[in-house]
Amino acid sequence: MGILGKTVFTALLGTSTAAAFLAARNPVISPLPANDPVWSSRVYKQRNPNRNPATQDVCIKRIPLDKIRPELLKKDGDLTVEFCRGLWSGLGFAVQQKYLEYKWRGPETEDQLWDNEQLAESTYDKGTKFTDHFEIIEKTPGSITVRCGDSPRNQGYRGSDGLFIISTSVDQVHGQVELRLKSCLFHSEGKYPGNKGPMPGWMEELHQWYARIWSETAARRLLK
Known part of the structure; x- marks a missing residue:
């Protein structure tokens, strides 16, 4: 993601108007509040038992209701699944998806989702694994939690997790x-020293721009 993020960020620096537009439509809050539900969640406590410091942020996008496809508002949970589909099958993830496919797709990972059509149609139920880098570990009507940072074939503690x-x-x-x-x-994995997350400041900034682009392109799938 670092290489991809650097490329994207460089492009944004060359188009300040586009960057301002993207930032206004997709604001990022960092760090997360101390009372954010993630800190007390079961999945966080299980995956980070030593409470190692985290790189943390949330990208927020708001869309008027009258612009949303009405069928997505009829059944609880459909909007969340469709947003998830947009994230993984949209343009924001396309370059990373191709890179992961080139590097890791093979006989040992054929039980995972790889093709854009699969990513666009999955219901992202708990246990779904894709592109040998992500796994759905919790799903509710309002949220879908994805473990990342390493191959889902590695179910233990990791040097890179999240x-x-x-x-x-x-x-x-x-x-x-x-x-x-x-x-x-x-x-x-183990006890990480200090009180800052694993990403240096410059990489954290790239990550936040990537999240903005990712959210912006994913949201298009929800529109009429």
């Missing part, structure tokens, strides 16, 4: 849908 929490909510009062892409990235 969670993406993909969530949606409907705000009837303000007439809008809120989409969230939350990142919590850490070392789960």
Whole structure:
């Protein structure tokens, strides 16, 4: 993701208007609040037992309700699944998807999702593995939690680990849908020194721009 993020960020620096537009439509909050639900969640406590420091942020996008495909609002959970599909099958993930496919697709990973069509149609139920880098570890109508950082074939603690929490909510009062892409990235293997997450500052900034692009392209799938 570092190489991809660097390429994207360089392009954004050359187009300040596009960068400002993207930042305004997809604000990022970092660090996460101390009372954020992720810190007390079962999945976080299980994956980071030593409470190692995390690179943490949430990208938030809001869309007027009247722009959302109406069929996605009829059944609880459909909006979240469709946003998840947009993230993994959209343009924001396309380059990384091709890189992971080139590097890791083979007989030992054929039980995972690889093709864009699979990523666009999956229901992302718990246990779904894809591109040898992600696994769904929890699913509710409002959120889908993805473990990342290493191959899902490595089920133990890792030198590179983390969670993406993909969530949606409907705000009837303000007439809008809120989409969230939350990142919590850490070392789960052993005790990590210090109080800062594993990403240096420059990489963390690239990661946040990547999250903005990812969310922006994924949201297109939800529109009429």
